[in-house]
Amino acid sequence: MNVLNIALQMLSSHSLCDSCLGRQFALLGNIPENVFKSKNLSPNACRGFSLKMTLTLQDHLTYDLGSKDEGIKSLKILAENGNFEPARETLTMLGKNFDQTSRICYLCDGKIELNSEHAEKAIASLTSYEFETFLCGSVIPIHLKEREDELRSKFNIKWGEALKSEINRETGKMIAKITGKQADLANPDVATIIDIESGQISTSINPLFIYGRYRKLIRGIPQSKWPCKCEGIGCSVCNWTGKKYAISVEELITTPILELTDAKDAKFHGSGREDIDARMLGKGRPFIVEIKEPKRRKLNLMDLENRIRDYANGKVEVTQLKFTKKDMVRKIKAISQHAEKIYKCSIRVDRDISLEDVEKIKKELTNATIQQRTPLRVSHRRVDKIRMKKIHDIDAKIDGNLMELVIRCDGGLYIKELISGDGGRTTPSISELLSASAECLELDVLEVQLD
Numbered sequence: 001m002n003v004l005n006i007a008l009q010m011l012s013s014h015s016l017c018d019s020c021l022g023r024q025f026a027l028l029g030n031i032p033e034n035v036f037k038s039k040n041l042s043p044n045a046c047r048g049f050s051l052k053m054t055l056t057l058q059d060h061l062t063y064d065l066g067s068k069d070e071g072i073k074s075l076k077i078l079a080e081n082g083n084f085e086p087a088r089e090t091l092t093m094l095g096k097n098f099d100q101t102s103r104i105c106y107l108c109d110g111k112i113e114l115n116s117e118h119a120e121k122a123i124a125s126l127t128s129y130e131f132e133t134f135l136c137g138s139v140i141p142i143h144l145k146e147r148e149d150e151l152r153s154k155f156n157i158k159w160g161e162a163l164k165s166e167i168n169r170e171t172g173k174m175i176a177k178i179t180g181k182q183a184d185l186a187n188p189d190v191a192t193i194i195d196i197e198s199g200q201i202s203t204s205i206n207p208l209f210i211y212g213r214y215r216k217l218i219r220g221i222p223q224s225k226w227p228c229k230c231e232g233i234g235c236s237v238c239n240w241t242g243k244k245y246a247i248s249v250e251e252l253i254t255t256p257i258l259e260l261t262d263a264k265d266a267k268f269h270g271s272g273r274e275d276i277d278a279r280m281l282g283k284g285r286p287f288i289v290e291i292k293e294p295k296r297r298k299l300n301l302m303d304l305e306n307r308i309r310d311y312a313n314g315k316v317e318v319t320q321l322k323f324t325k326k327d328m329v330r331k332i333k334a335i336s337q338h339a340e341k342i343y344k345c346s347i348r349v350d351r352d353i354s355l356e357d358v359e360k361i362k363k364e365l366t367n368a369t370i371q372q373r374t375p376l377r378v379s380h381r382r383v384d385k386i387r388m389k390k391i392h393d394i395d396a397k398i399d400g401n402l403m404e405l406v407i408r409c410d411g412g413l414y415i416k417e418l419i420s421g422d423g424g425r426t427t428p429s430i431s432e433l434l435s436a437s438a439e440c441l442e443l444d445v446l447e448v449q450l451d
């Protein structure tokens with residue numbers, strides 16, 4: 001086997017540019033980036049150029065040593081199918097004719113020459129977006145892939161690289177050089193896809209994820225946007241707002257974020273949720289905001305916390321904001337089901353409560369396992385089943401027929417039903433233990449324990 005023979009054979013059947021010829025030997029030789037730097041040649045173009053150059057010298061020597069026809073025949077292949085300037089000059093010097101039309105490369109249709117043009121277009125398509133990392137991809141027409149496969153099998157090429165990976169890498173290098181940003185295949189801020197056939201560029205701006213904890217300081221607001229039954233169209237029930245609740249934790253947090261990032265949309269992911277009429281206090285509940293197509297992503301998160309505090313005006317606060325990754329969304333959602341919670345609730349019982357009652361509640365419910373069938377009030381959206389949830393700790397203060405409980409329990413225990421008994425669906429319950437009707441007046445979440 002001889003690389004020069006294979007190269008000449010390939011050229012004798014097809015027109016090939018330097019890059020496409022060199023790419024068939026991409027795994028041979030390790031060519032540093034700075035070789036041919038002044039000519040801006042890629043490593044594969046460097047391989048192809050060198051093969052053509054060596055063949056030109058060899059053919060000239062063959063000619064000089066007397067095998068004139070053989071030498072000229074090969075030089076013509078290099079001059080015509082190889083579009084190789086040194087071979088053309090050598091033939092001219094020897095007074096030989098050749099077909100001067102420049103031939104389009106069979107493997108890339110001349111598209112590799114457009115790499116820098118594509119890089120500039122890709123950069124232009126990203127001008128309104130802030131980014132630090134990018135991915136450069138391409139769509140290669142099928143006929144070019146087929147040609148390359150066919151050529152490889154015909155010449156039994158085992159050291160080649162695909163056209164697509166050369167285009168992606170070389171265009172990416174140009175984008176990096178011009179913008180100073182870094183290519184990142186795994187987790188880029190933005191991605192740009194070049195359609196090689198049409199020259200069209202499409203971009204996708206990857207979402208930005210911000211993690212934090214929110215405190216909901218007032219009752220009566222839902223966690224997420226809650227459309228009216230009119231499905232947002234507006235009706236007399238919702239006073240033409242399209243919303244069942246005027247405001248939500250989600251909107252209070254995402255509105256300043258959308259303003260700051262100039263993003264297309266933002267999605268709120270909570271680690272579980274509290275009831276609309278419950279406050280969320282303590283260190284707050286973890287959440288992640290997924291910011292879609294942000295134009296700005298270099299944010300000062302302390303400033304953002306303040307903006308949200310100002311906008312939410314005492315209703316909601318956020319803390320511990322930090323940038324995070326997409327896979328954390330699944331994690332905070334999954335973890336909320338198991339995270340221990342601490343609740344504070346005020347209860348009214350239909351008779352006065354005694355200290356004996358308190359002792360009984362503490363004794364029966366500390367470390368107790370509660371059997372809880374899906375509460376009636378959520379049965380329309382939750383599967384009907386019996387959950388076993390543990391209470392770890394319970395403390396109580398009484399005042400006549402009122403009681404304040406602090407309960408540390410497994411995530412997923414419905415507290416209102418633990419108090420009322422939900423018609424026997426939750427057992428044991430406060431109501432059951434007191435043999436009296438009991439209802440939850442106010443509920444606060446004091447802790448969501450993730451660690």
Ligand SMILES: [Zn+2]
Nearest residue numbers: 017020105108
């Ligand atoms: Zn080519």
Ligand SMILES: [Zn+2]
Nearest residue numbers: 228230235238
């Ligand atoms: Zn409505």
